[in-house]
Amino acid sequence: MLKGKTALITGSTSGIGLGIAKALAAQGANIVLNGFGDVEGPKAEVAGLGVQVSYHGADMSKPAEIENMIHHATKTFGALDILVNNAGIQHVARVENFPVERWDAIMAINLSSAFHATRLALPGMLARNWGRIINVASIHGLVASAEKSAYVAAKHGVVGLTKVTALENATTGVTCNAICPGWVLTPLVQKQVDAKATALKISNDDATKLLLGEKEPSLQFTTPEELGALAVFFCSPAGNNVRGVAWNMDGGWTAQ
Numbered sequence: 001m002l003k004g005k006t007a008l009i010t011g012s013t014s015g016i017g018l019g020i021a022k023a024l025a026a027q028g029a030n031i032v033l034n035g036f037g038d039v040e041g042p043k044a045e046v047a048g049l050g051v052q053v054s055y056h057g058a059d060m061s062k063p064a065e066i067e068n069m070i071h072h073a074t075k076t077f078g079a080l081d082i083l084v085n086n087a088g089i090q091h092v093a094r095v096e097n098f099p100v101e102r103w104d105a106i107m108a109i110n111l112s113s114a115f116h117a118t119r120l121a122l123p124g125m126l127a128r129n130w131g132r133i134i135n136v137a138s139i140h141g142l143v144a145s146a147e148k149s150a151y152v153a154a155k156h157g158v159v160g161l162t163k164v165t166a167l168e169n170a171t172t173g174v175t176c177n178a179i180c181p182g183w184v185l186t187p188l189v190q191k192q193v194d195a196k197a198t199a200l201k202i203s204n205d206d207a208t209k210l211l212l213g214e215k216e217p218s219l220q221f222t223t224p225e226e227l228g229a230l231a232v233f234f235c236s237p238a239g240n241n242v243r244g245v246a247w248n249m250d251g252g253w254t255a256q
């Protein structure tokens with residue numbers, strides 16, 4: 001379905017981003033990966049799906065590097081058709097104890113990077129009158145949890161940016177939507193499970209059950225594969241008139 005298209009997924013060396021990259025590759029899209037850590041492993045996984053893969057190591061807190069990455073995608077594959085703004089970090093602390101440097105980093109990586117990548121990718125998409133911008137927000141773009149002030153503020157911002165981008169382009173072939181996952185067992189969440197296990201002196205298994213039980217009625221993690229399938233839907237012809245939604249995949253978290 002996506003043969004001949006190019007998708008850039010930020011923060012795709014791990015977790016949800018890699019899951020979405022693989023789902024889009026399975027539909028034939030050429031892929032630009034981004035993120036830190038091991039690059040060769042994710043590159044090989046995506047290439048194994050029979051598409052072309054490139055990598056750009058832009059630090060998503062740096063607008064000049066984001067600009068460079070968008071140019072790299074266009075230069076490598078001729079166009080950028082699908083942009084998935086996914087890179088994100090977390091820090092947990094009460095507002096009065098929240099390190100200022102962590103606040104600034106979360107705002108830059110989780111929110112401003114989506115603005116920069118979007119503003120730079122849009123002109124090419126509009127020129128071809130086809131584009132998909134998918135913002136990986138979070139359930140924390142819709143509701144809050146204590147001790148996540150920067151993350152919740154940034155993710156609410158991402159949902160707002162999604163709506164504005166969708167409205168400004170509503171009469172064109174460019175759509176913009178957000179995905180709002182509940183808990184997904186990635187390195188980002190494993191750190192929170194480990195912190196809970198240490199703080200409460202309980203096993204990793206019990207900490208996992210506690211984490212899910214507090215918020216997620218299904219008591220199940222959403223998987224990167226399920227989120228990838230939702231991204232594919234947004235890119236499909238059936239998604240042509242889906243504009244500005246913030247779509248939960250949260251095991252009932254926000255139905256409560």
Ligand code: NAD
Pocket residue numbers: 010011012013014015016017034035036037058059060061086087088089109110136137138139180181182183184185186187188189
């Ligand atoms: P993860 O830690 O597995 O992956 C994060 C990715 O972002 C990695 O590839 C990492 O290298 C990259 N990254 C981090 N800082 C970066 C930077 N400055 N520049 C470029 N890349 C950078 O985390 P994940 O759980 O897969 O999270 C992906 C997105 O999903 C995030 O935006 C997160 O907020 C969101 N999310 C996660 C969950 C969850 O439960 N895991 C739930 C809702 C939303």
